[in-house]
Amino acid sequence: MSVGIVSYGAYVPKYRIKIDEIARLWGDDADILKSGLMVYEKSVPDVDEDTATIAVEAARAAISRSDIDAKRIGAVYTGSESHPYAVKPTSTIVAEASGATPVLTAADFEFACKAGTAAVQACMGLVSSGMIDLGLAIGADVAQGAPGDALEYTAAAGGVAYIIGNKESELVAVIEDTFSFTTDTPDFWRREGMPYPEHGGRFTGEPGYFKHVTNAAKGLMEKMHTKPSDYDFAVFHQPNGKFPSRVASMLGFSKEQINPGLVVPRLGNTYSGSCMIGIAATLDQAKPGDRIFATAFGSGAGGDAFSIRVTDRIEELRDRAPKVEELLANPVYVDYSRYARHKGKIKVA
Amino acid sequence: MSVARFWRNQIARYNLVGTKCKKCGEHFYPPRNMCPACRRDGQIEDFKFNGHGEVLTFTIIHTAAEGFENQTPYVLGIIKLQEGPSLTCQIICEPESVYIGMKVKPVFRKLGQDGERGMIYYGNKFIPEQC
Structure with a gap:
């Protein structure tokens, strides 16, 4: 099903x-x-x-x-x-x-x-x-x-x-599979009643974003026996333009694969909306049969990876x-x- | 505004739900439970407006009531919905751009709040159709 x-x-x-x-x-x-x-x-x-x-x-x-x-x-x-x-x-x-x-x-x-x-x-x-x-x-x-x-x-x-x-x-679009990678990592937080979040500065990169995005992404591709070249598009959480570009390169995805969903340069980081808006922007352009690889990241920390296949109904x-x-x-x-x-x-x- | 007073009209405010008299075809917003024309012969039913309408008239608020000070200057107008009824509502646009007859559509916004600790009230305001 x-x-x-x-x-x-x-x-x-x-x-x-x-x-x-x-x-x-x-x-x-x-x-x-x-x-x-x-x-x-x-x-x-x-x-x-x-x-x-x-x-x-x-x-x-x-x-x-x-x-x-x-x-x-x-x-x-x-x-x-x-x-x-x-x-x-x-x-x-x-x-x-x-x-x-x-x-x-x-x-x-x-x-x-x-x-x-x-x-x-x-x-x-x-x-x-x-x-x-x-x-x-x-x-x-x-x-x-x-x-x-x-x-x-x-x-x-x-x-x-x-x-x-x-x-x-x-x-x-069919969500072919999903895979998550989660650890307790104090890279970003906001205490009850506080108006603004705190973050661990440079600590947020390697032990936070990159570790969880790469592990979730690799985990899903191993589970599904797929590789970056099997996908037409890729979307990664976009706290800025640099992180998703770098993680795409680390995983073997090209600029051409991530560009349609890379909206952060003109939008900023919409936090819970970030990766999901990137997927929406990609669906706006994808053709029936195209495959989209997406990985969201949340501080604290975890990554959710998805493999998505676009259907004929997108055109309608x-x-x-x-x-x-x-x-x-x-x-x-x-x-x-x-x-x-x-x-x-x-x-x- | 009391919590209960807002809650009673919540569905109407959130989704522009009014009423319609099946006998004469008249639409009402806010909802009426009796048709003033057909009286006891009227047949009232819920009706969800599509929200499209035009500006009948407007004013620009420079000196706002408590709670709206940070929004001045803002536009308050009377919107005539396509189905007939009119309602008073905030129009979200630059004050210099509003005009009588401007086509508008609804958007979901914060209508107000009871200070820092109280309820936040939501509902529809209107924006220019071409937005």
Whole structure:
């Protein structure tokens, strides 16, 4: 029995701030930052946007793309590290605003940047077991970066929703298999009640990102007896442009394979949405029969790898909702003062 | 706004759900449970609006009520939905770009919150159709 993607939908706020503008405020060298991070601008949420509103917009786009009856959705899982409430699910808001309530299960997921792909895996299990008809898995974030911290140059806003099902005729892509690699690694964290995350600086690279992404990716290819050349496209978690480019090279994937899904230079790091938006951008361009290799990474730390095969149905559904490239087009640029206002970085007495 | 007061209208606010009189075809938003024309002969049923409409009129808020200070200047307008009813709502666009007759569509946004500790209220606002 196949399990896979019935539909998908992405959402990116229309505002952007350029790296040059953030560097200007903090006196950093923008050219060094841009060439080092391979990020040139990042998305900024509107004053009235948060993870819940972004998740709802992505979910509505996914539902309208496939025109499914939302009542068929039996599980809503929203992965994020910026849920608006500490206690009260984002997923109930999404379920209600998507028209999926009340006969469903719902919960919020948190695993740094890979909470969304963990939600996809949970939905795959529920769908495969026959417990539910369709599952809605979302990765969305309004990522936090403390003013002046290195994270501020990349922490962006956006989200993507995937409807997971197992009726072969409905699938735009079959998820052929998945493999995860997880250890307890303190590379990035945010304590309860703290507004901004902390990170281990250079420690985040090798023992965090590279170890978990390479092990998850290699594990899946060993399990499936596949190799990088078997895939038309590859997507890796995109905290910046440098990490996914380097890990692709380490694993034997080419620039041509990762470029269609490498949206971080113009979007920034959407955390739980990061890898999943890359997959959506790739689905926007893929042809029936193409294979996509994807690996998400979440600090803390773990990697989720997926092997995806695109079906004929992609041609029918692709244009029914905004593509990632359309969401990235024609942004409205803001300066740091407006960015600070949108992000609530200025507290009014 | 009290938690219960918002919750009672939550579905209508989240999904633009109103009502329709099956007898005369009139649509209502916010939902009415009696048709003012057909009275006791009316047949009221739930109706989900597609959300597309146009700006009937608007104003630009420079001095906002408590909780909205960080959004000024912003546009508040009356939107006429395609099916007929009108509603007052925030329009998300640059104030200089709004005009009467502008086609709009709904987006899901934060409507407000009870300070740092209270509920966050969500619902639909409108953006220009070409966004």
